[in-house]
Amino acid sequence: MAALSCSAAFVSGDPAPSSLARRALLSRGAAPPRTVALRAAVTPNAAAAQEAAAEGKRRPRGITKPRPISPELQALLGVEEIPRTQALKLIWAYIKENNLQDPENRRIIVCDEKLKNIFGGKERVGFLEISGLLNPHFRK
Incomplete structure (x- = not known):
């Protein structure tokens, strides 16, 4: 009971x-x-x-929110605003499309002229450095 x-x-x-x-x-x-x-x-x-x-939809926030980008990044990506996540995806697509990875160490990217403009004139960039080098190109 x-x-x-x-x-x-x-x-x-x-x-x-x-x-x-x-x-x-x-x-x-x-x-x-x-x-x-x-x-x-x-x-x-x-x-x-x-x-x-x-x-079932939320407004994008943080890295998924579209932000204005620098003219150098606009020249590569072809858009005026983009979320960081999408920018990184497009840059990786560009790297793979143009075969810019070092054949011996695929974690190293050998920069062409467009990537040098974005990555501060560096000839070679590690894949972990890419997101840090993109920070100055996103305006707040």
């Missing part, structure tokens, strides 16, 4: 059933009680975020 009263506490929507009731249900493998979420005041930005979340 005690088990029935424990589950009754959860079913009735009691937000804080006793710890004994909670332990009894959890020991039998029952799911923990659901809490009721309080609604926050809806602001215009929060409303837009909720609508986007309902559609």
